[in-house]
Amino acid sequence: MVEIFKDARKQEYLNQEGADKPLKSPIPAATLEAARAYRLARLREQLETHDCVALLLYDPVNVRYAFDAPNMQVWSLHNAVRYALIFADGPGIMFEFKGADHLSSDKPGIDEIRHAIAWDYMSGGERSAEFVADWSDEIDHLLRAHGGGNRRLAVDRLEPMGVRALEDHGIELVEGQQLTEVARSIKSADELTLMRWTIRVCEAGMARVYENSLPGKTEQEIWAELHCENARSGGEWIETRLLTSGARTNPWYSECSDHVCREGDMISLDTDMIGPYGYCADLSRSWTCGHTRMTTKQRELYGAALDQINHNLSVLQVGMSFRAFNERSWRIPEKYQPYRYTVALHGVGMADEWPLVLLHPDFGGAYGGRFEENMVVCVESLIGEVDSECIKLETQAVLTPQGAERLDSFPWEDI
Numbered sequence: 154m155v156e157i158f159k160d161a162r163k164q165e166y167l168n169q170e171g172a173d174k175p176l177k178s179p180i181p182a183a184t185l186e187a188a189r190a191y192r193l194a195r196l197r198e199q200l201e202t203h204d205c206v207a208l209l210l211y212d213p214v215n216v217r218y219a220f221d222a223p224n225m226q227v228w229s230l231h232n233a234v235r236y237a238l239i240f241a242d243g244p245g246i247m248f249e250f251k252g253a254d255h256l257s258s259d260k261p262g263i264d265e266i267r268h269a270i271a272w273d274y275m276s277g278g279e280r281s282a283e284f285v286a287d288w289s290d291e292i293d294h295l296l297r298a299h300g301g302g303n304r305r306l307a308v309d310r311l312e313p314m315g316v317r318a319l320e321d322h323g324i325e326l327v328e329g330q331q332l333t334e335v336a337r338s339i340k341s342a343d344e345l346t347l348m349r350w351t352i353r354v355c356e357a358g359m360a361r362v363y364e365n366s367l368p369g370k371t372e373q374e375i376w377a378e379l380h381c382e383n384a385r386s387g388g389e390w391i392e393t394r395l396l397t398s399g400a401r402t403n404p405w406y407s408e409c410s411d412h413v414c415r416e417g418d419m420i421s422l423d424t425d426m427i428g429p430y431g432y433c434a435d436l437s438r439s440w441t442c443g444h445t446r447m448t449t450k451q452r453e454l455y456g457a458a459l460d461q462i463n464h465n466l467s468v469l470q471v472g473m474s475f476r477a478f479n480e481r482s483w484r485i486p487e488k489y490q491p492y493r494y495t496v497a498l499h500g501v502g503m504a505d506e507w508p509l510v511l512l513h514p515d516f517g518g519a520y521g522g523r524f525e526e527n528m529v530v531c532v533e534s535l536i537g538e539v540d541s542e543c544i545k546l547e548t549q550a551v552l553t554p555q556g557a558e559r560l561d562s563f564p565w566e567d568i
Contacts, residue, residue: 160444162564166360168382175385176354178429180346185430186261188343189221193245193262195336199307200241205327206296206303210237211310214504215333217431222247222257226427227390233312234271238292243299267291273312281314289318296324307332334507338500340527344432345551348502348529349560351388351428352549355436356563358382359424362396368416368443372396372409379424388428392504395545396422398442402543403492405535416443419451419542431503435531436561437547451544452568454536457489458544459565461534465497466550469557471526475508478524479516485536490514492543494535501531501549528552529560 168176196219200208210216213229216237229235235253238246244264247257251268258266270291271277272284296306306319307329319326340348361378376396383391394408399418401407414420421439428434439455441447447455464483478497485493495515500506508522508530524530529551537543546565550557 160363160564160567163360163363166356166563167364168357168361168386175387176357176382178350178387180350180430184343184346185221188341188347188430189260189262191341191343192218192336193220193239195339196239196333197241199332199336200239203305203307203327203332204303205241205305205307205332206300207238207240207243208307208329208332209292209309209311210239210329210333211308212333214431215309216247218333218337218503220245220247220257220260220262221431222249222260222263223389223431224250224253224256232271232275233273234276235269238295240299242301246295272314285314285318289315289322292319293322293324309333334500337502337506338508338528339525340502340529340551344502345527345529345560347430348432348434351426351430351432352434352436352561354383354386354388354428355379355424355426355434356561357386358426359422359436359438359563362422363440363444366414366420366440366442366444368414371411371413372398372401372420373411375414375420376409376422379422379426383426383428386429388426389431390427392425392427392433393423395425396420399542402439402545403537403541405492405494405537405543405545414442417445417448418442419544421543421545423545423547425505427504433501433504434561435501435505435547435549436563437533437545438563438565439544439546440566447566447568450541454538454541454544455546455566455568457486458534458536458546459568461485461536462532462546462548465532466548466557466559469524469530469532469550469552471524471552471554474523475510475520476516478510479513479520482513484513488538489536491539492535492537494533494545496533498530498532501529505531524552526552526554530557532557 248269270288307327309329358379398414423437461483499509
């Protein structure tokens with residue numbers, strides 16, 4: 154008979170409101186308002202630094218960061234039907250999907266709401282050239298009205314037809330992803346409060362996943378528990394479908410399927426969860442199906458993964474260069490290298506963000522930059538070898554003058 158080990162430490166993370174009720178945020182409205190004001194100010198600081206008159210945003214995550222005005226987030230990731238224009242010294246304008254003005258009307262950072270002109274082929278078809286001309290005329294008019302002669306416009310992403318249309322107006326386009334990524338990389342105290350709540354919801358979801366990691370269930374059934382807790386508690390979406398079991402954990406990056414989990418097989422997952430307030434909880438854990446005692450090989454792999462996490466957390470310091478971190482980071486043994494995760498750590502906020510620091514075999518010499526106070530990073534580990542399962546671990550931490558402070562606390566396995 155297989156001995157089952159339930160982990161009471163994990164059960165404490167379950168939603169104490171009950172299986173049929175959502176988690177309710179205790180965060181006051183003033184915290185959200187302060188975070189909104191901070192984020193918009195960060196973007197305007199970057200505009201001044203780069204001598205840009207305005208910032209044109211199409212990425213819905215950037216729009217959310219700037220105005221906290223979400224609308225059909227995942228759909229608008231691949232349909233360019235709404236956008237924002239933020240002036241360094243002028244108004245913040247939201248160009249909203251027609252009929253959805255009310256979704257942005259109560260946001261204090263938005264000075265004006267206009268109807269978006271969609272000129273992508275799905276929206277415009279054979280009239281796309283006509284629509285992009287109307288769109289670029291409007292942008293040009295606004296730059297002339299509020300720009301004081303400055304024609305440098307930062308843009309986060311834009312299709313070639315739009316680029317040509319703006320350049321035909323004599324507008325100088327500036328790479329806006331750098332501006333947005335750098336702005337988003339430093340979190341305020343209020344942002345950290347919001348992020349901690351997303352992590353609380355995520356950990357309640359992981360507790361549900363843990364409790365349902367039982368023989369006979371499919372990977373998809375188990376993965377759905379995270380979606381349930383996130384959706385009912387005000388979360389938004391999950392960016393990947395990374396939960397696999399047994400031999401399907403190696404190589405990594407297979408997505409969850411109708412594969413039936415077997416007792417004793419390793420279950421490895423990566424949450425990639427966009428939760429309440431639009432913040433990301435990017436956490437990874439591994440445990441056995443049925444919560445059986447790990448085999449000798451499973452314990453070996455898990456121990457190596459945890460060593461990597463703990464070592465890399467311990468060396469992180471404010472002011473440390475990415476190169477210095479690489480030089481001091483945990484050295485992955487050669488037998489695990491063919492199955493490695495190439496990323497040692499990455500930034501995180503409303504999604505995975507800059508900086509991204511590769512694992513030492515992949516680092517090369519092209520990555521400049523330093524860790525700054527109140528950056529939030531995810532420290533990663535993936536450990537496996539030939540014919541083994543893979544262990545995936547990941548923790549989320551904020552950089553403080555005293556070092557890296559973990560924001561998540563969902564227990565590691567006791568090996």
